[in-house]
Amino acid sequence: MPIVRVEMWPGRTPSQKAELARVITEAVVTIAHTTPHETIVIFEDVSKGNWAVGGVLSSEAQV
Amino acid sequence: MPIVRVEMWPGRTPSQKAELARVITEAVVTIAHTTPHETIVIFEDVSKGNWAVGGVLSSEAQV
Amino acid sequence: MPIVRVEMWPGRTPSQKAELARVITEAVVTIAHTTPHETIVIFEDVSKGNWAVGGVLSSEAQV
Amino acid sequence: MPIVRVEMWPGRTPSQKAELARVITEAVVTIAHTTPHETIVIFEDVSKGNWAVGGVLSSEAQV
Amino acid sequence: MPIVRVEMWPGRTPSQKAELARVITEAVVTIAHTTPHETIVIFEDVSKGNWAVGGVLSSEAQV
Amino acid sequence: MPIVRVEMWPGRTPSQKAELARVITEAVVTIAHTTPHETIVIFEDVSKGNWAVGGVLSSEAQV
Structure with a gap:
């Protein structure tokens, strides 16, 4: 205990995850x-x- | 808020997910x-x- | 299949959840x-x- | 009902999962x-x- | 590792969970x-x- | 994005969670x-x- 779960878009490097x-x-x-x-x-x-988010896939969102 | 999570078998197209x-x-x-x-x-x-489901992997289930 | 999970603040009535x-x-x-x-x-x-959200508990957020 | 979810490192064979x-x-x-x-x-x-575990990615842990 | 998560309706006793x-x-x-x-x-x-299940809350389902 | 989820035993105060x-x-x-x-x-x-943990509910574990 405890368990922490982090959901993110891909793209973080192993060293960012390690940090x-x-x-x-x-x-x-x-x-x-x-x-x-x-x-x-x-x-x-x-x-x-x-x-x-807001009903729109982030892959299709206009930033 | 809120967060909705949908778990499904693969195979839905991007446009099905968008919809x-x-x-x-x-x-x-x-x-x-x-x-x-x-x-x-x-x-x-x-x-x-x-x-x-029922103790049987869906990859091995007889439909 | 599938499984849908909806996380929300409390306060929805049974009939809202049913709908x-x-x-x-x-x-x-x-x-x-x-x-x-x-x-x-x-x-x-x-x-x-x-x-x-943004590092602030919603119970303490100034709306 | 119920739903059981098993999170493990990869490497289990289909027959281990089936079992x-x-x-x-x-x-x-x-x-x-x-x-x-x-x-x-x-x-x-x-x-x-x-x-x-313990702040160290298992990919980098010294066993 | 691993983490197993069991979601069930309430009603299981501590000794059922322990078992x-x-x-x-x-x-x-x-x-x-x-x-x-x-x-x-x-x-x-x-x-x-x-x-x-099937769009009907189990609290309202006719068994 | 991202979503972080922290599962812990109860007992943390609101100010610990806020921190x-x-x-x-x-x-x-x-x-x-x-x-x-x-x-x-x-x-x-x-x-x-x-x-x-180890097949024993933490409520029954001998520390």
């Missing part, structure tokens, strides 16, 4: 008082064609 | 009184080899 | 060509104290 | 008194580069 | 070759008013 | 280069009776 995992784990350990080795962080890459 | 995202968002906005740009729809394609 | 389940199921059946009795819709009520 | 789905479904049916055809098991393969 | 956790963990350890202390099982009780 | 949401959002914005107002953090309190 995120490290910092999020640190935050959870420090603020929520858990121990690091019980803290799991899972990343899910969700493509823009599978992510819609 | 689904549009109609689901419309439904949530109209019925649950949210604003469209705060409504997120996420699709997850789950292969038949990762989906079991 | 949402009906309309979303209809959309999935019509657009993604599934059969109704295989379509599951699950609602999750997430309190504003458990939902943050 | 897991069968045994988990049997357990749920027997212990929680559900009927098999209403029991869904979904597998999610999460790569080691998307799974961190 | 399910034990048996599912055993299955995962035996079949997927994981170690028990890395295997997490999480239960989520979803009320019938939050669970719809 | 966690703030720090996690900051980390995601800084490291993954997203904008704060598109970053959602959701907390899920999972009771020890619904959380098992």
Whole structure:
């Protein structure tokens, strides 16, 4: 405990994920008082064609 | 708010997903009184080899 | 198949949820060509104290 | 009902997943008194580069 | 690793959940070759008013 | 985008959750280069009776 799940569009590098995992784990350990080795962080890459905001797929959105 | 997540077997086209995202968002906005740009729809394609009903993977099911 | 999951703040009435389940199921059946009795819709009520946008819990957000 | 979701690193064979789905479904049916055809098991393969324990991605962990 | 998540209607007793956790963990350890202390099982009780099949909330379904 | 989900045992105060949401959002914005107002953090309190490690519910575990 705890389990943290991060859903983002693809494109983050392994080192960005490594850094995120490290910092999020640190935050959870420090603020929520858990121990690091019980803290799991899972990343899910969700493509823009599978992510819609306002009823429009992000793959088709005009930015 | 809100977040809608749709898990289906693969095979839906981008335009089917776009249509689904549009109609689901419309439904949530109209019925649950949210604003469209705060409504997120996420699709997850789950292969038949990762989906079991009645203890049998759908990839192996006799239809 | 499929499974649809709707996360919203609490406050929707049973009849709003019933209507949402009906309309979303209809959309999935019509657009993604599934059969109704295989379509599951699950609602999750997430309190504003458990939902943050922009780093601020919605329970504390100034609207 | 119910829905069981199993997140693991990739590498399990289809026959391991088939066996897991069968045994988990049997357990749920027997212990929680559900009927098999209403029991869904979904597998999610999460790569080691998307799974961190103790703030370290499993792809980078020294075993 | 792995994480197993079981969504069911409420009503299972603590001892049914304990038994399910034990048996599912055993299955995962035996079949997927994981170690028990890395295997997490999480239960989520979803009320019938939050669970719809075929577009009908289970709280309103005629059995 | 992105959506972060934190599952923990109950017991964290609103101000711990507020602090966690703030720090996690900051980390995601800084490291993954997203904008704060598109970053959602959701907390899920999972009771020890619904959380098992090594096949044993945490509500029954001997610490």
